[in-house]
Amino acid sequence: MESNGVSKPKIVSGGFGYVLEDVPHFTDYIPDLPTYSNPLQDNPAFSVVKQYFVHVDDSVPQKIVVHKDSPRGIHFRRAGPRQKVYFESDEVHACIVTCGGLCPGLNTVIREIVYSLYYMYGVKRVLGIDVTVLLFHQGGYRGFYARNTIALTPKVVNDIHKRGGTILGTSRGGHDTSKIVDSIQDRGINQVYIIGGDGTQKGASVIFEEIRRRGLKVVVAGIPKTIDNDIPVIDKSFGFDTAVEEAQRAINAAHVEAESIENGIGLVKLMGRYSGFIAMYATLASRDVDCCLIPESPFYLEGEGGLFEYIEKQLKENGHMVIVIAEGAGQELLSESMQSMNQQDASGNKLLQDVGLWISQNIKDYFSKQKKMTINLKYIDPTYMIRAVPSNASDNVYCTLLAQSVVHGAMAGYTGFTSGLVNGRQTYIPFYVSITYDSFHNTPKPCRYAEHALKVCVSFTQVKCECSITRGLLLDVGLQRITEKQNKVVITDRMWARLLSSTNQPSFISDKDVIEYKKEYISGGKKEEEPATQLLDDANCADVVLENKEVSCM
Numbered sequence: 001m002e003s004n005g006v007s008k009p010k011i012v013s014g015g016f017g018y019v020l021e022d023v024p025h026f027t028d029y030i031p032d033l034p035t036y037s038n039p040l041q042d043n044p045a046f047s048v049v050k051q052y053f054v055h056v057d058d059s060v061p062q063k064i065v066v067h068k069d070s071p072r073g074i075h076f077r078r079a080g081p082r083q084k085v086y087f088e089s090d091e092v093h094a095c096i097v098t099c100g101g102l103c104p105g106l107n108t109v110i111r112e113i114v115y116s117l118y119y120m121y122g123v124k125r126v127l128g129i130d131v132t133v134l135l136f137h138q139g140g141y142r143g144f145y146a147r148n149t150i151a152l153t154p155k156v157v158n159d160i161h162k163r164g165g166t167i168l169g170t171s172r173g174g175h176d177t178s179k180i181v182d183s184i185q186d187r188g189i190n191q192v193y194i195i196g197g198d199g200t201q202k203g204a205s206v207i208f209e210e211i212r213r214r215g216l217k218v219v220v221a222g223i224p225k226t227i228d229n230d231i232p233v234i235d236k237s238f239g240f241d242t243a244v245e246e247a248q249r250a251i252n253a254a255h256v257e258a259e260s261i262e263n264g265i266g267l268v269k270l271m272g273r274y275s276g277f278i279a280m281y282a283t284l285a286s287r288d289v290d291c292c293l294i295p296e297s298p299f300y301l302e303g304e305g306g307l308f309e310y311i312e313k314q315l316k317e318n319g320h321m322v323i324v325i326a327e328g329a330g331q332e333l334l335s336e337s338m339q340s341m342n343q344q345d346a347s348g349n350k351l352l353q354d355v356g357l358w359i360s361q362n363i364k365d366y367f368s369k370q371k372k373m374t375i376n377l378k379y380i381d382p383t384y385m386i387r388a389v390p391s392n393a394s395d396n397v398y399c400t401l402l403a404q405s406v407v408h409g410a411m412a413g414y415t416g417f418t419s420g421l422v423n424g425r426q427t428y429i430p431f432y433v434s435i436t437y438d439s440f441h442n443t444p445k446p447c448r449y450a451e452h453a454l455k456v457c458v459s460f461t462q463v464k465c466e467c468s469i470t471r472g473l474l475l476d477v478g479l480q481r482i483t484e485k486q487n488k489v490v491i492t493d494r495m496w497a498r499l500l501s502s503t504n505q506p507s508f509i510s511d512k513d514v515i516e517y518k519k520e521y522i523s524g525g526k527k528e529e530e531p532a533t534q535l536l537d538d539a540n541c542a543d544v545v546l547e548n549k550e551v552s553c554m
Contacts, residue, residue, distance in 0.1 A: 007212060007416070009432045010477035020059055023417035023430045025408075026086055029212055033413070035084040039121055050180020054080035054408075060425040062233065066358060076233075079119075079405035079419055083273045086217075087190070089122035094410075096152065096191045096226060097143060098166040099196035099203070103227045104242035105391035105399045107160040107167060107194060111194055114402030120404070121411055126152040127189070130168035143169070144183040145176075155383040161396060174468070175203045181210045184218060191219045191410050198486065208416040219410040222418035222431070223402055227387055230275035232487040233429055234420030235369040236506035241394045243271065243386050247282035248342035250382035251322065255288040257378040258320040265311065265321055265363065265377040268402075269356030271386065272326030275488045280499055289312050291319040291505040295328035296369040296489045297496070299508040301362060308366050310506055315373065330355045341517035358380055388421070401426055 010028070012020040026033055038053065040046050060076035063449040066073065078112060096113055098106055110128070117123035128150035129143035142150075150156070150168070160167050184207075186194060201222045208220040224231045229240040247270050254266025270279045276294025283292040291310065293299055300306045310389040334353050360379045367375045380480040396419070405426040417428045489496060491509070500507055 001252050007209065009430065009532050014072075017073060018075065020075045020077065021404045021430055021432075023077055023209070023414050023428045024212070026217060026413040027413065030073065030217055033086055033217070035086060036088055037407040038083055038411075039089065040081050041083075041204075043120065045319040052081065053083040053101050054078050060422050060427045062422060064423050073158045074125055076422055076429050077414075079330065079409060081408045081414035084318070085121075085244065085411040087121075087411055089124075091191050092117070092121070092191055093125045093127075093187070093412075094191035094193065095127040095129055095149070095184075095187075096168065096193045098168045098170045099194070099200040100170060100225065100226075101227070102165050102170065102198070103225050103237075104164065104246075104385045104387065104389055105164065105237040105238040105395045106155075106170075106397035107163055108396050109195055109223055109225075109238065109403050110152070110168065111157040111161050112400045113407060114157045115154055116404045116407040118154050120407065124153075127187075128152045130167045134141050136263045140308060143171075144476045149187075162390055162398075175206075175289065176209050176305050177203075177206050178275055180207055181216075184211070185216065186215070190217060191221070193221055193223065194408060195223045195225050195408070196233065196281065197224070201231075203429065205416070206430065212416070217391055219413075219415045221406045221410050222385075223401065223406055224418050224420055227278070228275050229277040230273075230486045231420075233420060233425065236398075236421065238399050239387075239391060239397050240281075241398075242389060243278050244281045244285060245392055246386045246389055247278060247382065250380050250385075251282060251288060252377065254378060254380050255286075255322050257404065259323055261376045262319065263315050263373055263375045264319075265323065267323045267325065267356060267360055267379045268449055269325050269327055269354075269364075269379070269381045269383065273328045273370075275464075276326040276329065276485050277487075277489060278323050279329075280489055283324050284499055284502060285326075286322075287502065288322050290318075290503055291323045291325050292499055292503060293323070293325040293329040294489055295326055295331070295506060297329075298332065299330065301366070303334070305506050305508065307508075308363070309361065312372070315375070325356060325359060327355060330359060334358055336427060354381075364371065475552060 002276070005026075007024065010022040010024060023126075028196035041052055046052055056076035057079075057319050059073070060078050062074040062076065074409055094113075094117055095108055098110070112127050117126055130150050157167070192204075192207070194200060194207075196204075204220055204222045211218045211220060221380055224234060225239065225241050226237045227239050229237050231237055250268045250270075251266075254268045257268075258266035270282060272278050272294060273294055276296055278293075279292050279294050283289040291307070291314075293307075301308055303309070311321060311323075332351070334355065356379055360377055364375070364377060367373060377431060401421075402419050405428075409417060409419060409428050417430055420427060422429070453494055491507075
């Protein structure tokens with residue numbers, strides 16, 4: 001199960017191309033653990049539930065749009081309470097930590113984890129990793145190094161969901177795996193709930209590996225948090241709905257400013273370092289936006305079909321316009337003197353220049369030089385207002401489901417996983433989930449279902465196949481974790497097309513670019529609304545058969 005100190009993916013295969021990307025469990029590395037009856041069977045709240053517990057074989061497909069002859073594909077273990085648990089209530093000593101930037105819903109997740117542990121499983125010892133030293137928060141991973149913690153009880157967290165931010169404090173960086181695991185071990189903590197984005201989940205994965213190496217009975221469970229909605233596999237991240245809703249206030253203000261003055265331009269910068277989901281969905285929801293610029297869709301300023309030409313056209317026709325730009329858009333256009341020289345913050349994120357201020361000045365300079373018309377531009381940056389608000393009703397419900405699901409999984413002995421929504425169902429997703437197989441799409445006639453073999457994380461040594469093409473492909477397979485591949489807007493899919501038809505803005509891409517984007521789409525895959533899957537034609541060798549984690553080609 002391990003290679004170079006890192007555990008390999010836990011893959012279960014079945015008939016008709018069924019693959020379960022299973023999550024690690026205590027029993028994988030700790031033998032002869034006792035089990036206990038789940039206390040939920042005596043919980044009055046669950047007495048009306050027709051089926052108390054999730055069946056051991058329940059799973060959720062990653063893709064729900066398939067052809068009649070398609071393999072069943074990758075599945076994830078369905079979240080929910082199990083009939084047997086691996087902790088007694090008095091045995092549990094849990095902790096919760098929040099890391100990275102703020103996001104609507106953090107306090108709701110904290111509250112619901114505490115409530116779930118306390119009222120569902122009778123757990124009374126829950127700590128918050130938040131250490132205030134000289135009145136300064138040392139939350140996040142740094143909090144593990146200090147000796148003080150906050151005792152979290154239902155009374156303490158009762159109304160925190162009404163507040164923005166996190167009561168535990170947060171920080172970036174500060175990850176020292178050995179020190180963190182030493183702290184966990186010294187304090188007798190056996191359930192660690194880590195709430196954070198891609199960098200945080202990477203840290204959680206490393207912590208899990210070290211705990212596994214030491215053979216400790218300690219759950220490491222993640223709750224993915226990113227306001228940008230850029231974590232792959234899951235349908236969405238908590239806080240995203242609130243962010244889109246709150247962005248409407250800024251867009252409405254920009255629209256009022258723009259239409260109240262001659263040749264008014266309202267420019268709104270929204271969050272979206274690498275992914276433009278907030279900008280895209282806020283634009284679609286608003287219907288007042290004339291142009292949306294995101295990192296995934298390069299644009300240019302001058303010349304035919306450029307942004308300046310479109311702005312001039314809109315002002316002549318309507319007398320005003322509203323532009324929404326994601327913070328990561330247009331970074332390639334900024335002059336070298338304005339570049340941040342590849343500097344990074346404590347979480348490893350590239351420091352970006354303020355594209356909103358830059359493009360505002362460029363628009364003003366262009367129309368000033370052209371002397372064709374006088375414009376009035378108002379720039380609004382609501383970034384920190386959006387991320388600091390409490391979560392809305394939709395996100396509060398989602399946060400509750402996430403928190404309850406992750407607690408059920410921890411009590412059932414699962415570890416090294418994150419909880420997320422896949423096709424509308426709560427699931428447990430291992431930190432390892434995806435495979436790179438770009439070379440597959442550029443190789444003619446690999447053996448039938450070779451793509452399927454590549455997707456299930458098999459290594460070259462596990463392949464029994466004389467097909468040189470398949471063997472060559474599998475040599476190129478590289479394992480990725482859930483957070484090493486970001487979810488991005490695909491500008492060749494239907495959702496972006498809906499936005500373009502809503503705003504009537506130019507796409508800023510040529511026919512040649514569209515072909516290239518489609519090639520990247522086919523080779524890289526995407527998260528939602530996939531076009532019809534191109535099935536493999538007949539090949540020189542038969543189907544790839546997956547049994548006992550071996551791939552054979554007969």
